[in-house]
Amino acid sequence: MREVVIVAIAATLGNLLVGWDSSTIAGGLSYIKQEFHLETDPTLEGLIVSTSFLTGTVVTIFSGTVSDMLGRRPMLITSSIMFFLSGLVMLWAPNVLVVLLSRLLDGIAIALTITLTPLYISEIAPPDIRGTLNTLPQFSCSGGMFVAYIMVFWLSLMENPSWRAMLGVVSVPAVAYFFLAVLYLPESPPWLVSKGRITEAKKVLQRIRGTDDVSGELALLAEGMNPGGENTTIEEYIVAPAGDLIANKEAGRDCIKLYGPHQGGVSMVAQPLSGQGSMVSRSMLTLSRQGSIVAQAANLKDPLVNLFGSMHENVTPLEAGAGSRSMLMGEPDQSPYGNSENLHAPLLSAQGSTVERVGSKDMLKVGSNNTDIGGGWKLVYKSTDQGGKREGARQRVYLRADPNAAVLSQQGSFVSGYDLHADGSTEAFPAAALVSHSVISPKDMSIKPEVAAKRTGWGGLLDLGVRRALVVGIGLQVLQQAAGINGFLYYAPQILEQAGVGPLLSNLGISSRSASLLVNVITTFTMLPCIAVSMRLMDIAGRRSIMLYTIPILVVSLMVLVLRDSFHMGSTLNATITAVSVMVYESCFCMGLGVIPNILCSEIFPTSVRGICISICSLTFWICTLIVTSLFPFLLHLLGLTGVFGLFVVGCIIAWIFVYLKVPETKGMPLEVIIEFFSIGAKPE
Template sequence: MQEIIIVAAAATLGNLLIGWDSSTIAGGMGYIKREFKLDPTVEGMIVSTSFFTGTIVTIFSGKVSDMIGRRPMLIGSSIMFFLSGLAMLWAPNVAFIVFSRLLDGIGIALAVTITPVYISEIAPPEIRGLLNTLPQFSCSLGMFLAYIWMFSMSLLESPSWRAMLGVVSIPSVAYFFLVVFFLPESPPWLVSKSRISEARKVLQRIRGQEDVSGELALLAEGMNPGGESTIIEEYIITPAGSTEQISNMESAKDYIKLYGPNQGVSMIAHPISSVHGGGSILALSRQGSVAGQATAGLKDPIVNLFGSMHESDHHHHHHDLAAQSIDQGSFGTHHDNLQAPLLSRQGSSVVDRSRFYKRSSSIKGSNGNLAAQGETATKATNIGGGWQLAYKAVDGKKEGGFQRLYLHADPSIGAGSQHGSFVGNSGTDLQLALERGESFQAAALVSQSVLALNKDNTIKPEAVANKGSGWGALLEPGVKRALIVGIGLQALQQAAGINGFLYYAPQILEEAGVGALLSSFGITETSASLLVNVIITFSMLPCIALSMKLMDIAGRRALLLNTIPILIVSLTVLVLRDSFPMSSIVNAAVTATCVIVYESIFCMGFGVIPNIICAEIFPTSVRGICISICALTFWISTLIVTSSFPFLLHQIGLTGVFSLFVCGCIIAWVFVYTKVPETKGMPLEVIIEFFAIGAKPGADPATMAS
């Protein structure tokens, strides 16, 4: 676990440089304006040049990263930051400043687009939110350090804006060497290119364990989501050794044999129902509170589907079907072949393929030892968030085709549990439940596996290559709904006004008289404004640290719904402050407080969560393309806000600008409430399947519950 945290933190050094850049250009613009006597139009052009460049680069960055990998893109980002800093150190005129900002925009675009994807692809589900909050923490840390640097420089008799902006070249060198010599390539990308051996080595390094075959299987399955072909099935999960429980079941057409953590305890999955699409969605999501049902009709079906799943998990205190290491399948370790995950626990040899097609007329047994009866045997792999990956054979497949199952248990329902929710974080409670012979109900997302048995019972690398990775895949219902969520979040993030604050905060505070207030302490108004920004950026850090703690507990959606109202209140106070008589000191204090609260709370929620969600909701095969589309939305929105802010500030003043931001925040809250699902703790592959299922007609659990 320590290794994955270090790798993720190293990957965010580019975000630290982004934060440094945004602060230095904000603080340095005042000096540049005075030296070159800039008008608002040229000032806006200098600031927005990096965003214009980023917009162009973003169009291609996602697709290129799918072609050449995530790591080379981060290397390119570090090089651009280095060249930009050198150009700014030498800049003799405005044209060269613009050129430096152009290079800077390339570095920013690559880091902003690729880093969240990279971290999401290497992170385990349980801490994916925490690790994906690190980029925002690094960005804010960069802003804090940059404002300290700017404030220190401003105290000199002749501050040099070239040194303020050009020093970014130094940390960019460290960024370059870290990416080249320390960061591994993304395992999902390696699997998509059939580089299985490399993917295995990376997983062994970042997971700190030798047996990663189960996760390799999951990554292979993630290359090709089930989509519209996914079937939802319900099962009663029963310990195979419990003859009493088994004898109480009706005859079944087939079943799945599962294994407990490390003890080799087998379980039987007895099918209850099997339907396509959303007909059995309630198997995956139990409606919670009455209030939740009353408001469910206002939300998108996908939001209800995700939300009721988390509601059920919270209600039953259910966190993991087997939170410790369930046997991770049995994939071989030789060359680039994957051993088929259908191995018997009772022996070391591969199960005879002919046994995969046998069905049992009854799951009853005299001694409960089903391994001796020739039935289908599989192994379950814990994939996080209470989900398991298992396999079952498909009848009539001559080459040993089989289906994958993403299983999720609801221990409070059905069968024979007398003890309620028995699944704990350690897996020990599950073992005790199995020893008691308890049964519980589970639901499964079932679809055709991309892994297929060959004659030597191995999977060749080409068998797990991407399918449908072109632009046409964007038209699939689940992908289209995910794009609506991603594009909406990125656009509304900028409509909330954050970049207006970041790039023009010193001027906003100066107009409010904060600089004049602090100048009584013997420093210039410019230095005073920079000092306030030191305080603001410092206050962001504990807020982001709290967000890191809550991201995988409260969840992404809950953080957005609870932090956006605070943004609205802060902006409303800034709008109304001129309507009440107050002294200059009070006015300056109110303005500074609102700015501090706004930027700190924004970084806690809206500043980080859109990138986290966008990196989670798209299939691996089109993740790069979709991230590019969402990032393009971000850059276009940012370009509009930053380039128009000086003009709007001149035309309607701060009060008018803040009024527009209030409207943007209100629209953002409504969008999050109705369209954005909760993705905390769920494996990426399951999230993708949920979007595909939720996009189908009749998939809303709220309407089905009624």
């Protein structure tokens, strides 16, 4: 499993270049203004910064659709080429027009990287460490900012600093990014399955999971091509030792057989239950009865937030963090999808599995048993039965035990590697299930994944669950920019210089401009441990909790910047307070709002429309970024620092309210289960 971590790290090299670009343009802008006499032309100054965002906005419109057609990997390769070309053009730039051309190429590279890297990592990562791995792009971006600011600061100490060298040197790491993308990064397995390239998907999964038996995950990916949507039902089960129910033929007739990791036969069985059930099941049934979320306008807190929250209450330590620790700390590899020793898999099973060629497409031979899919969930299958007569149709079941009951009975809630029936004396415990029609053919037990998706392309956006997820994704992208981060990133040196940071470091014998750059070096350095903490907590505390706790810190930091002018302070104290507040703001932003919106957007959409939906969310990001960066110089001139920071305070408060009311917790959950929950929450009564 270490391989998937290394692949994820390699994929984030593009994000390092994004951070590098942010720092170099922020540090070099004042020199560009000086050479081309732009001090009296704020419009052209804003255009130099915003050209990359304008280009990114256009590119984002098509990037998701193209990635759904051609794959994720070709888009990453293209971004590396654009980074290389933009650096070369900037090294040569004799005038403002060529500078704008370089920024245009840079915008293409940034757009592809920001849009597709989180998507790519989400599709290759196991559920238990998906959040951790998807925090790597932010860590890499901040690392790029830190290294670039060191370079910019060093160049600023020279008698004649070269802004062309600052901005053009990005071509060097871009070459390394290109060769990694071409020679090392594999294609996304879900994308390969969606195109019917099963053999390739199997090889990629075997490589990044470190096991030959990837049948369970292939089954999950095939099922994920067609979310149940409105056809999904919520059922309750009792999970008990096999002998207790199998002995009773009448009771055991509709049971689902479950296989433990250390038995050759049935270990436990899940029997349908009527009446009062588990806490998780009651939450799911309550949501189902409530009907359309749109109809719940009177209830401010989205019921779907409570549903997702019930999945994470009283989770055992093993469920919360063991997966990420074992994979990242060098312990023996363990896949949440199981392996050849503990997996009775429904797809491409280790014994007797086959892949047949039908025409030009792969087909899958499917078994009939069950497998762990991560996050305490199992994918199991059952046949429909009406009037005692088997119809032969198959239903897929995403099954999860009640966390409370699992703790009491020491079952671990289907955690991968747990024996479901270790000693024969295990008590029964409740479980909740999402049940819908399987995409597996009941006749020949095979499937062509390329025809599994119910709706693909722009038509898939009409599904209620997709529209519900878009509200969350778009809302987070808008409010991320409303919090003001791009104003800080691209104009931080000027903000600090206006705040008088020069006197703070005057005893070092450097200019005011170099002093402001040095503060940015320190600020970006402090981001790194903060992001590392966020990385550690992402799959333990969760995405929602991190945002709810870090946004208030942003508000406090901004309020300090707003209120400092109300007190009479010396220039040194004023500069110190400003510098510290900027450091705290940027560091805490990177922990929460900086990284989590992209993580969530890569998790909540169906595979068939994931690229398009992420393009829509990224388009929102680019439009908002373009607005903020274009207006910031005018707002700074019109309102001053205090007024601008006051606007950002309002944005942060609105962001916290939105997260509390509308954003669910997705930590540790398989992507396919997340998608089903959104579909359930949006279906009409």
